[in-house]
Structure formats: C-alpha cells, structure tokens
Amino acid sequence: MPNFLPPMSKVHNFSAGPCILPQEVLQEASEAVKSWNNHGLSLIEMSHRSQPFVEVMDEVRSLTKELLNLPDRFEILYLQGGASLGFLTTAYNLIPQGGSAAYTDTGTWANKAIKEAKHLGDIEIVASTKDSGYTSVPKLGAVDSKHSFLHLTTNNTIYGTQYKEMPSDLGVPLVADMSSDIMSREFDASHFKLIYAGAQKNMGPAGTVMYAVDTAALGQTGRDIPSYLDLQVHLSKDSMFNTPPVFPVFTTLLTMRWLKKLGGVAAIEKINKEKASLLYSEIDRNPLFEGHADIDSRSNMNITFRLTDDTVGAKFDELWNGAGISGIKGHRSVGGYRASMYNAMPLESVQILVDVMKEFERTI
Ligand SMILES: *Cc1c(COP(=O)(O)O)cnc(C)c1O
Numbered sequence: 482m483p484n485f486l487p488p489m490s491k492v493h494n495f496s497a498g499p500c501i502l503p504q505e506v507l508q509e510a511s512e513a514v515k516s517w518n519n520h521g522l523s524l525i526e527m528s529h530r531s532q533p534f535v536e537v538m539d540e541v542r543s544l545t546k547e548l549l550n551l552p553d554r555f556e557i558l559y560l561q562g563g564a565s566l567g568f569l570t571t572a573y574n575l576i577p578q579g580g581s582a583a584y585t586d587t588g589t590w591a592n593k594a595i596k597e598a599k600h601l602g603d604i605e606i607v608a609s610t611k612d613s614g615y616t617s618v619p620k621l622g623a624v625d626s627k628h629s630f631l632h633l634t635t636n637n638t639i640y641g642t643q644y645k646e647m648p649s650d651l652g653v654p655l656v657a658d659m660s661s662d663i664m665s666r667e668f669d670a671s672h673f674k675l676i677y678a679g680a681q682k683n684m685g686p687a688g689t690v691m692y693a694v695d696t697a698a699l700g701q702t703g704r705d706i707p708s709y710l711d712l713q714v715h716l717s718k719d720s721m722f723n724t725p726p727v728f729p730v731f732t733t734l735l736t737m738r739w740l741k742k743l744g745g746v747a748a749i750e751k752i753n754k755e756k757a758s759l760l761y762s763e764i765d766r767n768p769l770f771e772g773h774a775d776i777d778s779r780s781n782m783n784i785t786f787r788l789t790d791d792t793v794g795a796k797f798d799e800l801w802n803g804a805g806i807s808g809i810k811g812h813r814s815v816g817g818y819r820a821s822m823y824n825a826m827p828l829e830s831v832q833i834l835v836d837v838m839k840e841f842e843r844t845i
Contacts, residue, residue: 493830496808497638497783498661499681500823506735513731525728534727538720541734548737548746549663551670551693558692558712558720559730564590564660564679566710567690568597571656571675573710574694576602576629578703583607583628583653588615588637589814594658598632607631615640617778624653630674631655636662638682639812641785641819642778648672654698662782663691664740665824666750674698683782683823685733688726740824749824756822756831757781763835767842769793773815787817797841804837806830 494501513524520533527534542557551557562570571594576582580602584595586609598604605628608619615637624631631653636643638661647668648655654674663678670676674695681687692712699713708714708722715722740749761779764770764786773785788794801809811817822831 492805492807493833494807494826495820495822495830495834497682497812497819497821498679499687500683500821501825502685502732502736503739503825506732506739506825509735510728510732514728524731527727529721529724529727534731535721537727537731537734538725541730541737542720544734544737544741545691545693548740549670549676549693550667550746554695554697555670555693556696556716558694558715559680559689559725559733560692560715560720561689561726562709563681563687563690564658564677565593567658567677567679567692568594569600570692570710570712571632571677572598572601573704573706574699574702574712575656575675577701580702581605581628582630582632582656583624584632585609585619585621585634586611587618587634587642588640590638590658590660591632591634594632594634602629610642615642616773617775618642618644621648621651624651626652628653633657635659636665636780636782638783638821639815639819641774641780641783641815643780643782645777654695661821661823662780664746664749665753665782667746680729680733685736686729688729689733691733736825752828753781753822753824756826756828757784759828759831759835760784760820760822763838767838769797769842769845770838773817782821782823784820784822785811785815785817786820787811793845796845800841800844801834801837804833806834806837809834 517524545557582598582602583605585591586606595604607624608621610617610619631651635657643662650672655672656675659676660679661682664683676693678691680689680691694712764772769789770786771789809818809820811819820834
C-alpha cells in the first residue's frame with residue numbers, strides 16, 4: 482500500500498462539521514489568541530467595543546456581503562445560537578402575527594426548521610422528498626402568495642443532496658438555511674429576503690451564525706419580538722447588541738480574507754466542482770461503491786455513499802484509517818459513508834480517498 486499519510490501528521494479531515502479550515506487561518510487565529518498584533522492583549526481578552534474589534538466586525542460584515550455578491554438591500558449580522566436558533570429567529574422576524582409560511586421538507590435540518598416555525602404561524606409543507614428517503618431535492622412550483630416566504634435548506638448535510646440551481650421567481654420571497662453550502666458557489670440572491678448559516682460548516686469555527694437580511698423585510702410582523710431574537714435590534718447595534726462571539730467572528734474574517742485572496746466564490750466553486758466530480762466518478766466507476774443521492778440532486782459539499790457489499794466494510798475502514806482519513810463515517814440516520822469536502826479541503830485529500838477506494842478494489 483502506498484503511503485497516503487498527510488504532511489505534518491495532520492489528518493485528511495472530511496468531517497461534516499465543525500469543518501476543516503485553511504492552515505494559514507488556523508495559524509493566524511492561534512497567534513491572535515496568544516497576542517493579537519501589537520495590541521499587547523489576546524484577541525479573546527480585549528473589549529469588543531475597542532476600535533480593533535469594531536473594525537473586525539465591520540470588515541467581516543462587508544466582506545461577507547461582497548463575497549456573496551448580495552444586493553445593497555441586504556445587511557449582515559454575526560450572532561449566536563447557531564442555525565438552530567436561526568430556525569426560530571427567521572420565523573419570528575418574517576411570519577406576521579396570524580400569518581403563514583411555506584416550507585420544503587428535504588431532511589433532518591429542514592424538519593427542525595419546520596418544527597420551530599410552527600411556534601409562530603401556519604406552516605404548509607409545499608414540497609417533500611420524505612417518501613423517497615430524501616435521496617433528492619423536490620422540484621419546486623409556484624407558491625400561494627398568502628405565504629410570507631418559502632423556506633429552503635439549500636444543501637442537506639446529512640443526506641448529501643443540494644439544489645443545483647436556486648429557484649427563480651416562485652411568487653413569494655425565498656428564505657434559506659445555507660449552513661452547509663454558503664460561500665461554496667455563486668447564486669442569484671435577487672429573490673431572497675433572508676439567508677442564514679451556521680459558520681462552522683464552511684466559514685469558520687462553531688459559535689456564530691451569519692444572517693444576511695433584506696432590511697425592508699423586517700418590522701412587518703406586528704409582533705413584540707424578544708430583544709435577542711429581533712434582527713432589527715441587532716442591526717441597530719451593528720451586530721453588537723451584546724458581547725459578540727469574538728473568536729468565531731475573527732476566525733471567520735480570516736477565512737473570508739483567505740477566500741477573497743483565492744479569487745472569491747467563483748474560484749472556490751470551480752475547485753469544489755473538481756473535487757466533487759473526482760469522488761463521484763470513482764463512486765460510479767468502482768463496483769464496490771454506490772452513491773446515496775440521486776444524480777441530479779448530488780451535493781458538492783457532502784458526498785454520501787455506501788458499499789455494495791457490507792461484509793467487506795472492516796477492510797475498507799482499515800484502509801482509509803491507515804491513510805490518515807478522518808470523519809467519513811455516514812450520519813447514523815443514513816449509514817454508509819459521507820465525505821464532506823468544504824472549501825478548505827484540498828483536492829489532494831480527495832485524491833487520497835479515491836486512491837484508497839481503488840486500492841480497496843485491487844486488494845479485496
Ligand atoms: C449543521 C446544520 C445546522 C445546525 O447548525 P447549528 O449551528 O449547529 O445550529 C442547520 N442546518 C444545516 C443545513 C446544517 O448542516
């Protein structure tokens with residue numbers, strides 16, 4: 482067996498989240514924790530009201546908007562509570578008192594979003610792939626205009642499915658949980674009014690969630706919204722209503738700078754497509770493997786697959802473990818394997834996994 486061990490004894494990190502981050506980001510973030518620039522303090526012991534941190538928050542907000550190529554009507558927030566609180570916050574801010582919203586049911590996270598939204602309005606599930614085991618995302622048609630928005634989970638982290646194209650005009654504004662494919666590809670935001678994403682899948686470490694919100698969409702519900710859940714409160718304080726998660730926000734900024742230097746979202750999209758097609762080709766070619774998701778719904782971020790013969794699983798596990806690959810066991814609800822290939826994953830690591838799959842075929 483050739484030596485597949487990664488350099489510097491780092492593993493090839495295929496974890497679904499928290500995600501792999503660029504080495505240079507980890508380096509700079511860890512230095513800032515010890516002592517940040519020439520401030521004589523650690524990043525995490527400095528006031529969030531200090532000029533240097535205010536600049537961090539300003540830069541991460543403007544860079545996020547720039548990288549996502551969002552129209553001017555959008556503002557960016559970095560808050561706490563993850564995408565899980567985002568499920569509730571979204572509904573609180575956008576479903577009017579006594580109103581309704583349309584949701585798509587494309588798996589575990591979509592269902593969690595639906596559960597929270599039900600606290601705040603009538604929720605109609607307008608499209609679902611539950612009956613086919615969530616192996617695809619549904620075709621979307623026009624939505625009744627009585628609904629305040631249509632909610633999508635753009636990439637289904639657990640099942641490995643993804644909308645290959647964002648829907649265009651469906652008659653109501655779009656709202657999306659983009660936790661696991663934000664910043665991975667370009668998209669047209671013109672029909673969206675809110676996008677949220679936990680940082681830890683593609684943007685930074687756990688501990689902060691990004692909201693991109695059309696400011697004109699807020700303040701329309703007639704509700705008395707509790708302060709922390711009210712996006713207008715956070716906007717009025719420039720994302721510093723309370724102490725922000727300084728380390729996750731700073732590290733997210735470093736990742737954004739890294740992405741910009743690389744050529745932005747268009748450049749990373751090309752690399753992501755290359756990585757995904759490398760692995761999908763091997764899954765389709767190698768008779769020992771089969772993909773989980775339907776071909777036209779396959780995710781470029783989380784690639785789910787399984788063995789055609791389960792009895793040889795121990796041998797495959799031994800091979801990838803020996804190659805320094807980590808984090809490819811499938812989610813418990815799907816089984817098999819899942820290779821998450823977020824922005825910072827190098828093509829070389831995907832090649833190693835493919836080499837291991839070929840080696841498995843040769844030696845079994
Ligand atoms: C991981 C994930 C979440 C949950 O995010 P938290 O920040 O842990 O709350 C929500 N939606 C999707 C699509 C995810 O992949």
